[in-house]
Amino acid sequence: MKIYTFAQKIPLMKKEEEKTAKVVQMIAALRAKKGLSLENIAFDLEITPAAYRKIEKRETNLTVERLFKIAEILGEKVSKLLDSDENTFNQTNNDSATGNQYQQTIENFYQENKEVYERLIASKDEQIKLLNRLIEMKFSFLDALPV
Numbered sequence: 710m711k712i713y714t715f716a717q718k719i720p721l722m723k724k725e726e727e728k729t730a731k732v733v734q735m736i737a738a739l740r741a742k743k744g745l746s747l748e749n750i751a752f753d754l755e756i757t758p759a760a761y762r763k764i765e766k767r768e769t770n771l772t773v774e775r776l777f778k779i780a781e782i783l784g785e786k787v788s789k790l791l792d793s794d795e796n797t798f799n800q801t802n803n804d805s806a807t808g809n810q811y812q813q814t815i816e817n818f819y820q821e822n823k824e825v826y827e828r829l830i831a832s833k834d835e836q837i838k839l840l841n842r843l844i845e846m847k848f849s850f851l852d853a854l855p856v
Contacts, residue, residue: 730767732776735790737765739783742825753782 740750751761754775763769780787 729771732790733765733767733771736771736779736783739785739790743783745783750779750782754778 740747747761747765748758751758754761760769764771764775776790777787780790783790
């Protein structure tokens with residue numbers, strides 16, 4: 710299997726390979742969304758981080774057993790991992806110079822990122838309220854001390 714960098718064009722894959730690639734992309738996206746590292750998943754799978762990295766890079770095939778275990782680790786149903794078209798838009802381009810067809814996958818996780826940012830902002834607002842209450846309590850305590 711030839712490995713391509715992000716900037717290179719990826720030749721159009723066979724249907725089966727394309728489906729597998731989408732599943733692995735979904736796994737990687739969910740792993741990142743949940744804040745899990747490669748090492749976290751590798752540990753739970755009882756494999757080395759390098760071995761798990763090869764799964765995400767598709768240098769090693771994803772077995773059915775590992776797919777079920779990864780779904781469990783991510784707290785997702787296997788069907789969600791297999792239904793990878795949910796947040797993916799596929800665009801096929803023709804390279805007019807060579808006549809080759811290339812597959813481009815554009816992932817749209819804007820909504821998910823927006824929800825994560827909103828939760829982070831809400832958490833920070835709560836922290837600010839707590840700190841303001843602590844400051845008020847400190848000043849109340851200092852005012853109550855005899856001079």
